Amino acid sequence: MSAEPATAAPLSISERRSVVRQLSDQRLSARAIAAKLGVGKDTVRRDLEALRQDPPPPAxxxxxxxxxxxxxxxxxxxxxxxxxxxxxxxxxxxxxxxxxxxxxxxxxxxxxxxxxxxxxxxxxxxxxxxxxxxxxxxxx
Structure with missing residues (x-):
């Protein structure tokens, strides 16, 4: 019987966009962000576009x-x-x-x-x- 590796529950869209914002602020490329999150670079690009339209939350x-x-x-x-x-x-x-x-x-x-x-x-x-x-x- 083989043990399967633990996987994280998928992030909600708002959680993912929050992480995309943080990683983008660290100057990571869309491709690097996608690799970290396990999503496609097009998903990250759509998230970045949505974030540009939606201002960051107030500090x-x-x-x-x-x-x-x-x-x-x-x-x-x-x-x-x-x-x-x-x-x-x-x-x-x-x-x-x-x-x-x-x-x-x-x-x-x-x-x-x-x-x-x-x-x-x-x-x-x-x-x-x-x-x-x-x-x-x-x-x-």
Missing amino acids: PTGAPVACADQVTVAYDDKLRADLAVLAEAGLSPEGAIRFAVGIVSYSYRAAWERGICPRGVAPLIRTTTARPGSQKEATA
């Missing part, structure tokens, strides 16, 4: 989250319920959030480094693996 205002000293998150029923589950395993709300963000950021970095999707594009995370253990083991 975000304020400090980026990565640079902020504090992050505010709405404490809604879903988050409350999710944190309650993690509290059953002995995690504080802060510890649970740090742990969860660490898992997701690790998955993003791994997808980018393995070329599953272009850097800056959020990969689709389909599954996680769990086994008996403790958070201390996972973060060690």
Whole structure:
């Protein structure tokens, strides 16, 4: 039984155009962009033409989250319920959030480094693996 390589879910048109914009800003050719994204150069040329017609989104205002000293998150029923589950395993709300963000950021970095999707594009995370253990083991 042979294992098939993992493939990334196809990008939506808006996601692809966002990546095309980023790579074009880095002065990559349509052919190079097409090779990176696994699409035809004509698709990239159509995306570039559409982007010329559609101005880039405005730059975000304020400090980026990565640079902020504090992050505010709405404490809604879903988050409350999710944190309650993690509290059953002995995690504080802060510890649970740090742990969860660490898992997701690790998955993003791994997808980018393995070329599953272009850097800056959020990969689709389909599954996680769990086994008996403790958070201390996972973060060690």
